[in-house]
Amino acid sequence: MDKNNQSLFPDERLVESEINTIVVKGMVKRDSLAKMLISMYKQIGIRFIMRDYKEIIAAVAVMALFMYVMTKNGQTTQYKQTHYYGMIMLVSPILYMFLSIFPFIQNKLNETYEVEMTCKYNLYQIAAFRMFSFSIFCFLLNTIWIILLAMKFSSFQFVQAFLISTTSLLLFSLVLIYILSIVKTLIAKVGIQLSWIGINLMLVIIDSTVYYKLLVSVPWYLYGMIICLASYLYVKKIKEFMLQNKLRGVNGYVNGY
Amino acid sequence: MLTVTNVNKKFGNESILEDIQLEFSNGVYGLLAPNGAGKTTLIKMLTTLLYPTKGEILYEGQNIFSMGENYRDLIGYLPQQFGYYKNYNPYQYLQYLAALKGISKQAANEKIPKLLKLVALEDAIKKKMRKFSGGMIQRVGIAQAMLNDPKILILDEPTAGLDPKERVRFRNLLSELARDRIVILSTHIVSDVESIANQIIMIKDKQVLFKDSIQIICQKLQGKVFETEMNFDRVQEFRRHYLSLSERQENGRMMIRFIAEEGSSSNWKQVNPTLEDVFLFEYQDHSLEQLK
Numbered sequence: 440m441d442k443n444n445q446s447l448f449p450d451e452r453l454v455e456s457e458i459n460t461i462v463v464k465g466m467v468k469r470d471s472l473a474k475m476l477i478s479m480y481k482q483i484g485i486r487f488i489m490r491d492y493k494e495i496i497a498a499v500a501v502m503a504l505f506m507y508v509m510t511k512n513g514q515t516t517q518y519k520q521t522h523y524y525g526m527i528m529l530v531s532p533i534l535y536m537f538l539s540i541f542p543f544i545q546n547k548l549n550e551t552y553e554v555e556m557t558c559k560y561n562l563y564q565i566a567a568f569r570m571f572s573f574s575i576f577c578f579l580l581n582t583i584w585i586i587l588l589a590m591k592f593s594s595f596q597f598v599q600a601f602l603i604s605t606t607s608l609l610l611f612s613l614v615l616i617y618i619l620s621i622v623k624t625l626i627a628k629v630g631i632q633l634s635w636i637g638i639n640l641m642l643v644i645i646d647s648t649v650y651y652k653l654l655v656s657v658p659w660y661l662y663g664m665i666i667c668l669a670s671y672l673y674v675k676k677i678k679e680f681m682l683q684n685k686l687r688g689v690n691g692y693v694n695g696y
Numbered sequence: 697m698l699t700v701t702n703v704n705k706k707f708g709n710e711s712i713l714e715d716i717q718l719e720f721s722n723g724v725y726g727l728l729a730p731n732g733a734g735k736t737t738l739i740k741m742l743t744t745l746l747y748p749t750k751g752e753i754l755y756e757g758q759n760i761f762s763m764g765e766n767y768r769d770l771i772g773y774l775p776q777q778f779g780y781y782k783n784y785n786p787y788q789y790l791q792y793l794a795a796l797k798g799i800s801k802q803a804a805n806e807k808i809p810k811l812l813k814l815v816a817l818e819d820a821i822k823k824k825m826r827k828f829s830g831g832m833i834q835r836v837g838i839a840q841a842m843l844n845d846p847k848i849l850i851l852d853e854p855t856a857g858l859d860p861k862e863r864v865r866f867r868n869l870l871s872e873l874a875r876d877r878i879v880i881l882s883t884h885i886v887s888d889v890e891s892i893a894n895q896i897i898m899i900k901d902k903q904v905l906f907k908d909s910i911q912i913i914c915q916k917l918q919g920k921v922f923e924t925e926m927n928f929d930r931v932q933e934f935r936r937h938y939l940s941l942s943e944r945q946e947n948g949r950m951m952i953r954f955i956a957e958e959g960s961s962s963n964w965k966q967v968n969p970t971l972e973d974v975f976l977f978e979y980q981d982h983s984l985e986q987l988k
Contacts (some may be wrong), residue, residue: 476911488796550779554840557743557773558796559765565796685765 451452472571472678479515479568483560491545493577495538499580502534506584510591523588523595524603525582525643525650525655529636530610531604532611535577539570539615563684566619571677574612581608602662609669611635620683698760698878699723701750705737712737714902716751720848726889727882728971729899732804736776737814738899739852742880743773746847755848759893769798772846776853778837782826784819786836789825790843791980793860797844804843806914811839815871816862828855838866848878855888867892896971900978905919910971917977923953924964 449457471476480488489495509526539674546552546562555562581604589597615632622628700718713734727735733917740746742755744760744767750943752762760767780789785807794804811817815835825833841849849870855863870879871892883889889896895911898905904911921941926934931943931950940953945951953967955977 468972482798482800483795484801487792490792545781549781550777551781552742552779553740553745553775553777554773554779554793554837555796556745557768557771559769559797559798560842561726561768 453634473673474682475678476568476571479560479564480605483565484524488565491541494541495524498534498537498541504579505530506580506587510584510587511592513588521590522647522651524600524654525639525647527600527604528607528650528654529586529639529643531581532577532605533606533636534571534580535573535612536615536636538577539566540629541626543568543628546608561684562621564681567616567677567681569683570616574673575606576583578605581605593636598659599655602659602666606662606665606669609673611668613669613676614681615674616673620680622678697756699754701752701754703738703741703748703753705734705741706749711902713899717980718897718902718904718907720878722850722874722877722893724879724881724892725790726885726893726896727880728884728889728896728975731803733899735884735899736852736901739850739880739882741849743771743850744768744811752843770847772844772849773843774841774851775796775836778833780825780833780836782824784825785822786812786825786828786987787819787859788822789836790840792842794843808839813844815839816865831859831862834858835862837857838869842874846877846882849873850880850882852882853884854881855883855897856966859944863888863916885974886970890971893928898975898978905978913974914969914971917955917973919966920955920957921953921967921969921973922956923951923967924961924966925949925951934941939980941973955976 443538477567486492503628513523542562542565566608582601584596585600585604588600611632614635618628622631698720700868702715703713703716705713716738727738729735737746742760743746749763755763755767755770781792784792790808790811791801791804794808795801799807809818811822812821815838817832817835817839820828820832825836828836834854838851838854841851850887851870858866867888870881873879874892874894881889890910894909895907896910897907898913925946926949928950931952934940934952934954938948938956941953941955943950943952953973953975956964
């Protein structure tokens with residue numbers, strides 16, 4: 440091979456370095472969940488992420504009032520503890536459900552779906568941010584309620600109630616994020632969630648003692664395992680959900696909307 | 697450049713668009729077809745709201761669906777049904793959408809008053825949108841589509857609800873904007889695009905019928921459009937033989953613009969075809985149905 444021909448081809452090290460540069464530039468950087476949430480918070484601001492803050496405050500106030508009334512009246516009406524565990528299972532995710540699904544209902548009523556879905560940060564990315572925040576908030580609110588119940592009733596088992604409440608909230612949150620990923624229509628989304636509430640309500644109404652026995656028969660370590668697994672899957676799914684909407688767009692949802 | 701390659705769209709078994717091939721570079725593109733021809737479906741695919749059943753849409757060589765938020769960052773979109781939050785004033789709503797578009801608060805606060813002035817809503821900045829007329833809502837929609845200074849501006853039936861003065865102002869605005877971006881304007885109103893579009897895209901029978909300048913499209917009917925005057929009692933019989941494009945009464949007689957394969961009467965005056973003539977000719981059945 441003569442000198443002219445040799446100079447036409449770069450050496451292997453240069454080729455490899457060029458390939459690496461192209462790959463690094465072409466790769467889509469996958470941020471951590473925390474980084475995505477912080478970036479959204481900075482870019483959009485809490486004012487617009489919680490655009491419906493009046494409704495959020497009203498819903499939290501109603502739930503807090505309900506919890507207060509249940510705790511206060513427990514003494515006079517002599518609620519049995521059997522009622523409480525079933526009620527905790529039922530009530531724990533209700534506020535979360537309302538707060539998470541509310542933007543979708545508003546969006547449907549105001550016909551803002553198409554405009555919001557074609558923005559850089561679409562409705563689903565914001566929904567994921569809100570769901571993550573509300574799951575932490577609802578967990579704290581439920582825990583405060585259980586502490587109050589435990590302080591008031593000596594027979595009330597704080598650890599048992601805490602495990603039931605957290606399991607209920609996390610399982611529901613996990614179901615909800617899967618529903619949002621898979622189910623296309625708003626009616627189906629709301630319907631599936633209401634059926635969760637409906638089944639629990641039915642169990643409380645039909646025979647709260649049997650439901651209580653069922654809930655306390657589950658050993659604490661099993662609750663612990665469910666909580667750990669559900670937390671892991673929930674965070675993983677939230678991240679996936681945000682990333683999916685960030686990278687791929689919204690097209691999967693519209694056909695059935 | 698935005699390229700649509702071999703795109704098909706089906707809803708279930710029903711085919712809406714077939715083998716769509718289009719290329720867009722800077723300029724105004726008028727997407728012109730009767731209602732139900734598939735304009736909105738095509739627009740929704742260009743805005744990533746719908747997936748094509750087959751084929752791909754590329755922007756600068758990259759699939760727009762893989763680009764995700766990077767593509768959404770480039771587009772401004774006014775949907776046919778522009779929704780809004782009734783308790784917001786236009787300033788608040790634009791601030792909200794600016795945040796979703798990733799525009800900083802400072803940049804948004806500088807841009808929003810200018811845009812509202814551009815669409816002549818500077819006097820209604822603090823007015824709740826629930827009190828707005830259809831035309832005012834539409835103007836907010838146009839303003840929001842331009843918030844992020846988009847490289848691709850997609851407008852679905854943007855002049856609905858605008859009065860004639862607003863329409864003229866809007867057309868001038870689009871011409872100005874199209875100098876350094878792609879503007880795609882979907883409409884079934886010929887006059888919306890006749891004066892401003894660099895190219896017209898017509899869809900018929902699920903496929904692209906024309907994608908050309910108005911001049912070239914109009915040549916299709918060159919030598920076939922005529923005008924004549926006649927007494928009212930002859931009009932019905934005349935309509936049976938020729939496609940009437942427009943009719944008006946003048947000095948107690950009827951002036952008819954129509955299409956014929958060749959001039960067969962000295963009374964007929966050959967005229968230059970317009971885009972509206974081509975539209976009426978191509979969508980004869982649709983036009984009649986829409987008139988009913």
